[in-house]
Amino acid sequence: MSPRDRRRDWSRLDEADVRVRPGRGTRPRTKRRPEHADALSAMVVGKDRGRWTCALGGDPKQLVVAMRARELGRTPVVIGDNVDLVGDTSGKPDTLARIVRVAERTSVLRRTADDTDPFERVVVANAEQLLIVVALADPPPRTGFIDRALVAAYAGGLEPVLCLTKADLASPDDLIAAYADLTLPILVTRQDREPDEVRERLHDRVSALVGHSGVGKSTLVNKLVPDAERETGVVSAVGKGRHTSVTAVALPLPDGGWVIDTPGIRSFGLAHISPDDIVAAFDEFVEAAEECPPGCGHLGEPEDPDCMLDTVVTDGHATKGRLESLRRLLSSRAGIDETQREIGSE
Ligand SMILES: Nc1nc2c(ncn2[C@@H]2O[C@H](COP(=O)(O)OP(=O)(O)OP(=O)(O)O)[C@@H](O)[C@H]2O)c(=O)[nH]1
Numbered sequence: 001m002s003p004r005d006r007r008r009d010w011s012r013l014d015e016a017d018v019r020v021r022p023g024r025g026t027r028p029r030t031k032r033r034p035e036h037a038d039a040l041s042a043m044v045v046g047k048d049r050g051r052w053t054c055a056l057g058g059d060p061k062q063l064v065v066a067m068r069a070r071e072l073g074r075t076p077v078v079i080g081d082n083v084d085l086v087g088d089t090s091g092k093p094d095t096l097a098r099i100v101r102v103a104e105r106t107s108v109l110r111r112t113a114d115d116t117d118p119f120e121r122v123v124v125a126n127a128e129q130l131l132i133v134v135a136l137a138d139p140p141p142r143t144g145f146i147d148r149a150l151v152a153a154y155a156g157g158l159e160p161v162l163c164l165t166k167a168d169l170a171s172p173d174d175l176i177a178a179y180a181d182l183t184l185p186i187l188v189t190r191q192d193r194e195p196d197e198v199r200e201r202l203h204d205r206v207s208a209l210v211g212h213s214g215v216g217k218s219t220l221v222n223k224l225v226p227d228a229e230r231e232t233g234v235v236s237a238v239g240k241g242r243h244t245s246v247t248a249v250a251l252p253l254p255d256g257g258w259v260i261d262t263p264g265i266r267s268f269g270l271a272h273i274s275p276d277d278i279v280a281a282f283d284e285f286v287e288a289a290e291e292c293p294p295g296c297g298h299l300g301e302p303e304d305p306d307c308m309l310d311t312v313v314t315d316g317h318a319t320k321g322r323l324e325s326l327r328r329l330l331s332s333r334a335g336i337d338e339t340q341r342e343i344g345s346e
């Protein structure tokens, strides 16, 4: 079963899928505690000041508000997490359930540390796709942002999808050409057309959306989720100060699936990603990378002159463009310190 199938199949969420992380100084509890035998599975769709909104069985109509059970220790609970709930799961006003378990994640999207929080944190769990929303103009596209988002997606286990907005203002051809070798889906949208291709892509799946302020993300989300009422046309959240923490929220698509809007992500947590984590998303290079010298960054000359990835191209198993694209992503990770500074000063 693929992780995607397994996660969709709520009834199979048994002990083997559940990892209970040990809190500080406690031993991992691997046995299902009998008093929680009646726990219900739910997906976390919202988070606000110590309260988590959860959709029972992934059903957007069965919402329950929950708090963390003490036994959860410090295990973080984020949007997209699959949790087990006990207590009052009726979902009636003023009732509160308790989250007693968090299932092992099939994917993670991290944001970088910032002034308000010195740690990289997972902000979205279990999303199948990352929709990277970039405007073709106003604001102009920045490949640095796209590349870092791609690295975060590949390393976090999300399938990246590039969504180019405002096609009425500029042609998408250059960007499509620049990313052709990555063979990722590229969708082009404009405000005066229905985003049918995007709808099709997101149908029945859990997708996280990222994008800089002003790219038209809210405009898109409002079309996809008519009840979402995401605020549009706001120049930027920066005006409210960098200390406004805006958390992610999962919105149900009318025909099934969820979009997770992530206003809080300004840049991606790439600090703990290794070159091999990125190469792992490029099947045809994985074997050759195992032959590389220890600690190889896979960048080729001059940084990694003994890198074996070039042999995949000379043997005809990958195109030169494909390797160049992979290496551009690898170097975007390598330059992380500088790019963080660039983003932080925006
Ligand atoms: N020309 C053109 N303008 C668009 C398009 N999509 C959105 N806009 C405009 O771009 C501006 C920003 O759109 P939003 O949807 O608010 O952008 P956002 O990415 O959600 O930005 P924040 O709200 O700051 O997070 C608004 O004035 C929109 O009307 C498009 O396809 N073409």
Ligand SMILES: [Zn+2]
Residues within 6 Å of the ligand: 289, 292, 293, 296, 297, 298, 299, 304, 306, 307, 308, 309
């Ligand atoms: Zn190498």
